[in-house]
Amino acid sequence: MRDVTEVGDEKMAEKTRERGRPRGFDANAALDRAVEVFWRRGYEGASLSDLTEAMGINRPSLYAAYGNKEELFRRAVARYAEADMAYAREALAEPTAYQVIARFLRANADALTRTDRPPGCLSIQGGLSDGSDGGSVAQFLAASRLAGERALAERLVRAVDEGDLPTGTDPVALARYVMVVSEGNAVHAAAGADRAGLHATVDIALRAVPGNPQGAG
Amino acid sequence: MRDVTEVGDEKMAEKTRERGRPRGFDANAALDRAVEVFWRRGYEGASLSDLTEAMGINRPSLYAAYGNKEELFRRAVARYAEADMAYAREALAEPTAYQVIARFLRANADALTRTDRPPGCLSIQGGLSDGSDGGSVAQFLAASRLAGERALAERLVRAVDEGDLPTGTDPVALARYVMVVSEGNAVHAAAGADRAGLHATVDIALRAVPGNPQGAG
DNA sequence: CTATTTCTGTATCGATCGGTACGCAATAGG
DNA sequence: CCTATTGCGTACCGATCGATACAGAAATAG
Structure with a gap:
């Protein structure tokens, strides 16, 4: 069980200093890229290769940060609803x-x-x-x-x-x-x-x- | 190059008697099944396994009769436009x-x-x-x-x-x-x-x- | 009958799908 | 320094994708 709830928790990001290697990409910026891919190609039409390429990250990073494809999609929709x-x-x-x-x-x-x-x-x-x-x-x-x-x-x-x-x-x-x-x-x-x-x-x-x-x- | 234009040519079906083994299924009835599958699952969401199962035919029969998946879809849409x-x-x-x-x-x-x-x-x-x-x-x-x-x-x-x-x-x-x-x-x-x-x-x-x-x- | 033609069923093709195992890199605490 | 923890990158997993090769079955023509 991975904890994937930290995306979007930038409020506490300053306080709680995490251990281990820091993430090498902006999770919210990457999510914005994912929104565009899903928007253009649909959920099924968007492959993980499309997503990782647009987001500029590797597959394991995507899974570590968002869980799986459907979770990523739900986050993308949530972000879309909030922003767009x-x-x-x-x-x-x-x-x-x-x-x-x-x-x-x-x-x-x-x-x-x-x-x-x-x-x-x-x-x-x-x-x-x-x-x-x-x-x-x-x-x-x-x-x-x-x-x-x-x-x-x-x-x-x-x-x-x-x-x-x-x-x-x-x-x-x-x-x-x-x-x-x-x-x-x-x-x-x-x-x-x-x-x-x-x-x-x-x-x-x-x-x-x-x-x-x-x-x- | 296969000739796939004979689907729907039932007007001449009586006159021109074809040689070789006759088709073992009703091409138009099978097309109706394909319409339902595409309708419910979308083009991309409809797999060939979904289609052949619903149509009651094997994969090679589908390709011999309709060409490929996209051709089948276009025929299905045409039939849908005409009937539904x-x-x-x-x-x-x-x-x-x-x-x-x-x-x-x-x-x-x-x-x-x-x-x-x-x-x-x-x-x-x-x-x-x-x-x-x-x-x-x-x-x-x-x-x-x-x-x-x-x-x-x-x-x-x-x-x-x-x-x-x-x-x-x-x-x-x-x-x-x-x-x-x-x-x-x-x-x-x-x-x-x-x-x-x-x-x-x-x-x-x-x-x-x-x-x-x-x-x- | 034989020869020819066409359809059917099995078994499979290479490519791509979503998803991961694993080893290395990079940080923090000690 | 050493250890623990976490992200990164490669290389890969089994499953499924659309599409076919091939051999046998079923029809007609002669």
Whole structure:
């Protein structure tokens, strides 16, 4: 049993001085490289050779630092959620439901087409189908996406309470709709759609959201 | 060089009597099994052992009949498009743009959640990311989806010409929006969303479509 | 029948997969 | 210095990957 919980514990890194040979690479920087590989090639499509080459480390170093491929993937997804999905949490802070949704979908369209990042989004590119592992990765990613959907739903519940959304609005259904647009755009972005096209889709999608400037819903 | 074009040539099967030992399996029935395997596991996740077991044939028979794994996959996608996507072509025959879109999204939601089929849709489950092959499968599937999007766009162009959609409506953008909803729903269906949830999303999505009963757009 | 053609089944190919054993290098405590 | 501990690098593991060689079986043509 190896202890692999020290990645990301940089708070105590100064205090507890470890014995033995120090690690010759930055575990968090290497994880960022792993994120890119998984993002581009998916979980199954990313081989350990791809990963170690991109991360600049050897195979045993990878296993010592992260456990195994699936553990590395889960850490990569966690880091992705923290770094590359920060816009989603920021969007939830907008004052009205419409502003929350509009900001989320706009920022999402931008994030899906960043030129310094792989196209699309890791939680979809990572893998949708039951691979050779029996779907544990696909389920993990689905749960990760669902968590975001739930967070949005809770924000929309609050919006209903505050009278921000019309009475009778189903916040859960609306949240699911927003995520569907987001995920559909992610599929398009992965296929090479440009940023303007994604925003054109958001233009239309927002017409279905109560509180939009055109007054629909 | 083997001739692999005889699959699906059942029209001439009676006329041209081949020499040699006859094939011991139904090539089209076996292809249907292959569709299911690719649908559930994706292109990369489907091993030849998975395929031959489901198809009830041996490896050399598979290669003799279909060429190789990628050829088999392309044939499977073609068969899927013909059989499982028939509803999309039928939807295009509806008289108005709104009816076309509504029927498509409704039938799509049903197709994504058929209990006698894998959840989701093959053209997305097949694979989105650049696998070990360099993305040729992902590009093929993206092109396949884009073909459907273009067919819908052309139908909506006609709708604009016929005054069926408001002047100034962008039929290409609207078609892309509809496909985004469809693909987002496919992602949700693959994650286990039920039919009612998908239709609830369609309920909202349709509000953004010009000509809907609520009069938005 | 023989000759020819084509399909089937076994057994296997080299390559790559995820994952490790093991010896050496580099640090800390003594 | 010596010992303990840990990371690094090579070289390798068994399993599985997609793809085939080959021989025998099953059909037609003559």
